[in-house]
Amino acid sequence: MSTMDLLGLRREQLKEGYSVCRLINEAVARGEGRLTREGALLIETGQYTGRSPKDRFIVRDEVTKETVAYGKTNLPMDEEVYQNLLQKTKEYMRDKELYLVKALAGSSEKHALKINVLCEDAAQAAFSSQIFIKDNEREGVDADFTVVALPNLKAEGEKDGIHSEAFIIISFRDRLVLIGGTKYSGEIKKSVFSVMNYLLPEEGVLPMHCSANMGKDGKTALFFGLSGTGKTTLSADPKRLLIGDDEHGWSEEGVFNFEGGCYAKCINLDAEKEKEIYEAIRFGTVLENVVVNDKGEADYCDNILTENTRCTYPLDYIEHRVDEKKGGHPSTILFLTADAFGVIPPVSKLTREGAMYHFMSGYTSKLAGTERGIVHPETTFSALFGEPFMPREIETYAQLLGEMIDAHDTEVYLINTGWSGGVYGVGQRTPLKYTRLMVDAALNGDFRDVEFVHDEIFNLDIPVKVPGVPDEILIPKNLWKDSAEYEKVAMELSGKFKENFHRFREVSLNITEAGPY
Numbered sequence: 001m002s003t004m005d006l007l008g009l010r011r012e013q014l015k016e017g018y019s020v021c022r023l024i025n026e027a028v029a030r031g032e033g034r035l036t037r038e039g040a041l042l043i044e045t046g047q048y049t050g051r052s053p054k055d056r057f058i059v060r061d062e063v064t065k066e067t068v069a070y071g072k073t074n075l076p077m078d079e080e081v082y083q084n085l086l087q088k089t090k091e092y093m094r095d096k097e098l099y100l101v102k103a104l105a106g107s108s109e110k111h112a113l114k115i116n117v118l119c120e121d122a123a124q125a126a127f128s129s130q131i132f133i134k135d136n137e138r139e140g141v142d143a144d145f146t147v148v149a150l151p152n153l154k155a156e157g158e159k160d161g162i163h164s165e166a167f168i169i170i171s172f173r174d175r176l177v178l179i180g181g182t183k184y185s186g187e188i189k190k191s192v193f194s195v196m197n198y199l200l201p202e203e204g205v206l207p208m209h210c211s212a213n214m215g216k217d218g219k220t221a222l223f224f225g226l227s228g229t230g231k232t233t234l235s236a237d238p239k240r241l242l243i244g245d246d247e248h249g250w251s252e253e254g255v256f257n258f259e260g261g262c263y264a265k266c267i268n269l270d271a272e273k274e275k276e277i278y279e280a281i282r283f284g285t286v287l288e289n290v291v292v293n294d295k296g297e298a299d300y301c302d303n304i305l306t307e308n309t310r311c312t313y314p315l316d317y318i319e320h321r322v323d324e325k326k327g328g329h330p331s332t333i334l335f336l337t338a339d340a341f342g343v344i345p346p347v348s349k350l351t352r353e354g355a356m357y358h359f360m361s362g363y364t365s366k367l368a369g370t371e372r373g374i375v376h377p378e379t380t381f382s383a384l385f386g387e388p389f390m391p392r393e394i395e396t397y398a399q400l401l402g403e404m405i406d407a408h409d410t411e412v413y414l415i416n417t418g419w420s421g422g423v424y425g426v427g428q429r430t431p432l433k434y435t436r437l438m439v440d441a442a443l444n445g446d447f448r449d450v451e452f453v454h455d456e457i458f459n460l461d462i463p464v465k466v467p468g469v470p471d472e473i474l475i476p477k478n479l480w481k482d483s484a485e486y487e488k489v490a491m492e493l494s495g496k497f498k499e500n501f502h503r504f505r506e507v508s509l510n511i512t513e514a515g516p517y
């Protein structure tokens with residue numbers, strides 16, 4: 001059965017081939033949003049201003065029951081519950097017109113997925129056109145995967161066998177994503193990401209929650225990190241060319257972006273410190289939950305609606321970019337972590353085993369806003385720096401990374417973009433300008449001739465010099481007033497690492513021993 005038939009849709013219901021300009025005009029005419037002084041489309045998403053992991057399900061079927069790592073992050077949904085919500089979705093759409101956005105997930109000819117996004121809101125259709133790779137020339141309505149985004153369709157929680165009025169359901173059998181009850185656009189992009197992350201390992205491709213850019217020398221760098229750790233901010237660098245800010249695949253040909261646009265945070269956005277992003281906010285950009293006054297002026301410091309304010313713009317709004325959205329095999333990988341305890345060094349070099357250890361651990365903090373219910377930084381171990389988006393067993397991805405970094409001699413660093421010197425609330429987040437200098441040093445090869453000191457708690461090698469950065473901030477202990485307190489907090493965190501790593505029983509001793517002592 002075709003997806004159109006499965007959804008009970010007739011071709012006349014679909015508004016297809018609309019330009020972004022037209023979608024934005026319609027969004028304004030329909031009262032979904034308004035234009036800011038810079039011409040960006042501002043929308044408010046209401047109750048849901050971040051992702052809702054408890055409402056995201058993968059339908060359990062004959063194939064997924066063997067291949068999806070069901071559990072706390074990949075919540076199973078029974079066929080019956082799915083059929084009921086599919087039926088509700090069909091009824092809801094019966095007499096509606098929907099925007100059809102044809103797009104590609106993946107800038108690789110070989111590994112791209114043809115996707116259709118069906119939206120009830122013009123604003124979400126504009127978002128989808130900007131975040132994905134446009135594929136307007138494609139004829140017909142067939143696609144490899146379809147996403148249906150119906151923010152105004154609310155489920156009935158327990159009565160429907162789910163937890164709230166929101167649902168994000170992925171069916172791999174029907175090649176369908178159903179989203180209802182939430183207007184947060186991040187759900188659309190991250191569900192397509194999850195789909196790619198399930199499909200690609202079967203093609204021998206490693207899907208990654210990372211940003212990517214390229215130096216003037218043509219060398220590619222990847223920045224892995226959970227939300228809020230700096231993927232988007234650090235990869236938008238005028239000295240380098242941006243490939244993408246969030247989702248990439250690593251294949252036999254190199255690195256490719258899944259997307260055609262970026263989804264940047266706007267909170268405290270500063271015209272000088274984050275110039276590239278600031279200047280990307282103009283006509284065609286979709287702003288979510290930013291506070292804008294009657295004159296159309298944005299106040300990026302206002303977090304009254306959420307800490308997780310966002311802007312979406314196509315990659316070509318960034319001046320320094322790689323139009324093909326592809327790069328070679330990465331020379332350097334940076335794992336970004338936001339340590340809320342202030343004990344992880346701001347930059348350290350990882351051995352091959354250390355890289356595997358930290359990739360599987362994915363230690364960081366969940367920062368406020370991106371997930372429902374997170375108000376303060378909360379310690380978490382999110383394997384692969386993106387566990388919520390990875391449907392398969394962690395080891396599947398880790399093994400692929402190991403093979404890739406071996407084959408391409410990739411150097412790996414751990415960068416703490418979080419707090420340094422004292423527990424959360426006391427210390428301050430490492431200043432962005434210093435993190436940028438540490439990233440520069442790693443990417444320029446400046447650490448090749450520098451001495452390293454060994455961190456005796458975390459088993460990390462810390463460079464003693466970074467051009468432009470005061471030496472003393474490189475060693476966390478220096479920033480603590482009370483070194484006994486430092487030791488106590490560091491040992492506690494080291495214990496958490498070990499406790500977490502117990503989940504990986506099959507892993508080789510070399511990798512386990514590359515973690516904290």
Ligand SMILES: Nc1ncnc2c1ncn2[C@@H]1O[C@H](COP(=O)(O)OP(=O)(O)O)[C@@H](O)[C@H]1O
Pocket residue numbers: 225226227228229230231232233234245264265267274417418429430431432433435
């Ligand atoms: N040292 C730092 N490194 C990176 N980002 C920082 C730093 N200090 C503060 N920030 C802020 O943290 C946020 C990082 O978010 P972002 O780059 O969107 O992360 P991601 O893309 O990984 O979700 C930005 O708002 C940025 O201004």
Ligand SMILES: C=C(OP(=O)(O)O)C(=O)O
Pocket residue numbers: 050051186187190225226227228231246263370
């Ligand atoms: C969009 C999200 O993530 P990121 O901040 O990594 O882009 C998200 O987690 O909803």
Ligand SMILES: [Mn+2]
Pocket residue numbers: 228231232233245246263264265
């Ligand atoms: Mn980002």
